[in-house]
Amino acid sequence: MGSATAAAMSFSSTYAIGRAACMYLYHRSKGEPISKDQIKLAYQQAFTTVKQVADRQQLSKASSKKDCE
DSSP states (O other): HHHHHHHHHHHHHHHHHHHHHHHHHHHHHHOOOOOHHHHHHHHHHHHHHHHHHHHHHHHHHHHHHHHHH
16 A cells, blocks of 8 residues: 555646646746745645545545455
């Protein structure tokens, strides 16, 4: 389970960094200001959302594996 958890965390943080970067670059391309707090919030929201999905999938896979044993 350790490697699955590490993979979920890695995916979640990579996705969240990408979402925060997209928000930053979008606002910069429009010449609009964006605060560090807005970027931080975008990261946190993306991380939380995708981690919940990854956790559900991890639990689903673990349950399926248990059923096969």
